[in-house]
Amino acid sequence: MSAPRLSGVADITGPVSLPGYEPSQHGVGIVHLGIGAFHRAHQALMTDAAIAADGGDWRIVGVSLRSxxxxxxxxxxxxxxTLIERGEEGTTARLVASVSRVIAADPAATLEALCDAAIRIVTLTVTEKGYGIDRLTRLPDLAHPAVAADLANPETPVGVLGLLTAAxxxxxAEGAMPFxxxxCDNLPENGALLRDGVVGFARRIDAGLADWIAANIAFPSSMVDRITPASTAETIAEAERQTGRxxxxxxxxxxFIQWVVEDHFPSGRPLWEAGGAIFVxxxxxxxxxKLTMLNGSHSMLAYSGFLAGHRYVRDVMADPAISALVQRHLTAAISVLPPLPNIDLVHYAAALLARFRNPAIAHETFQIAMDGTQKLPQRIFQPAVLALQADRDIRPFAFATAMWMRYCLGETDTGVTYALRDPREAEIRSVLTAGSRTASTISDALHRLPRFFPPELVASSKWRRIVETILESTLKKSVVDSLVLEAALR
Structure with missing residues (x-):
């Protein structure tokens, strides 16, 4: 029989660490759009630490936009x-109290929350596809369903750009302090990109409002990093052991947790430093x-590992061939990065390898592989262009791309089929169904996807040749055999 449901700090009977404050004594100051597992393991945790250390009305109203x-x-x-941290040295748990309530799939209630004068910060983890911004033009993507709907009905918005602009x-108009x-999503210069998207959206409705937003609303950028697997039955069971509920x-x-934030908060902010945030x-x-090293190697190992039959990242890292290719990818990534003050990139790479190998973390390759068309441009293609321009080794980036292309076929070597879980899945399947499935035709079709590959890569015969050679190996041999051959080249 299950224990009673958790409902208050006083319920706790287990060893979990408790909040350092009384939640009811602190009001809300933040609305968070996209309250999934990552936010609860990252920004909400740091906000919990900030309130415990410095007080303030900084609790969070979470918003789940669709679910x-x-x-x-x-x-x-x-x-x-309960937030459970699993490392090689053991498992610890902490009860987090920074979330006040959650609004679920209710755009009207979300807009009301955003308009609350007490709200001074709006944070977002809506994934790359959730913004509705064309990353090439940095303007609203008019083909995005939420963007189109909100431009047609700006008074009743449902999407990110529409909700922010309306709020x-x-x-x-009400004279409230600007938030x-x-x-907090993995997008290059995410604050500047979101600013351009919101201003561009507003300009289609009211040019004066667009100019006011550009002059008065702060959009700091941030970089986030914490591996957060999907919760499982064992997660729930461990939470019950830790809390008694x-x-x-x-x-x-x-x-491991990292948050690097541009320090530009005109309306104030929590003492996130108490949770380990770094302000720059x-x-x-x-x-x-982070995008080039962690996220890029993560995508590469996810596609190759999933196709090789490995469910978790830790299993991928136990495969000698893929583990060697991850190390190769990190070396190539370092070669296109400038020196960074107070950061040793070689040590950072070694730390990443250790994190990927963590036997206590069950991070699914299939989870990481989703939304490839939203992730690859900044994780793989941008560093590939830099490597090509600098005449450095482009093969690791071409390998990652070829493995994504093989993944796009939607079937493993053993005949198991799967959904791509990509916002452009229908488009990908359409272009691949239209022609024969040779390496050259697959590569050509995917390189022709609009607003995806940089023109420098599309036009490079060297790049295309390497991608197609690797892809052809996976088609004529097998993914596993191709990985072994590829690792021998490093």
Missing amino acids: TEIAEALNPQNGLY IARRR TVLS QDLAAVESEP DDVVPYERM
Whole structure:
């Protein structure tokens, strides 16, 4: 029989660490769009530490834009949840109290929350595809369903750009303090990109409002890093062992956590330093390091590992061939990065390898592989262009691209089929069905996807030749055999 449901700090009977404050004594100051597992293991945790250290009305109103699942898990628990950290040295747990409540799939209620004068910061983890911004033009993507709907009905927005623009407009009219908008997604210069998207959206409705947003709303950039696997039945079971209560919102993560933030918060901010956040004048170099090294190698090992039959990252790293290729990828990534103050890139690479090998973390390759068309441009293609221009080794980036292309076929060597879980999945399947499935035709079709590959790569015969050679090996031999051959070349 399950234990009673978690609902208050006083319920706790287990060894979990408790919040260093009384939640009811602190009001809200943040709305977070996209309250998934990552946010609860990262920004919400640091906000919890900030309130414990420095007080303040900084609790969070979470928003799940499409699903009711998180709200159904958190609201009956008064926002409380267990964060479990699993490392090689053991497992620890902490009860987090920074979330006040969750709004679920309710655009009108979300807009009301954003317009609350008490809200001083809006944070976001909506994934790359959730913004509705064309990364090449840095303007709203008019083909994005939410963008199109919100431009047609700006008073009743449902998407990120529409909600932010409508809230800013109403707060301006009511004389409320402008909030700061902080993106926490893996996008290059995420703050500047979101600023351009919001200003571009507003300009299609009201040019004066667009100019006011550009002059008055802060959009600092940030770089986030913490491996957060999807919760499992074992996560819930461990939370019950730690708390003595049933916790349906429990999450788990690795011990490592990093948050580098541009320090520009005109309306104030929590003391996130208490949770380990680093504030800097320019996030871009740190962001580029993380996207190129961690995220790039993560995508590469996810596609190759999944196709080789490995469910978890830790299993991939136990495969000698793929492990060697991950090390090769990190070496290539370092070669295109500038020196970074106070960061040793070789040591950072070694730390990444150790994190990937962590036997306590069950991070699924299939989870990492989703949304490839949103991730590869900044993780793989951008460093590939830099390597090509500098006449450095492009093969590691071409290998990652070829493995993504092989993944796009939607079937393993053993005949297991799967969904790509990509916003452009229908388009990908259409172009691949239209022609024969040779390496050259697959490569050509995917290189022709609009607004995806940089023109420098599309036009490079050297790049195309390497990609197609690797892809052909996976088609004529097998993925496993191709990985062994590729590792022998490093």
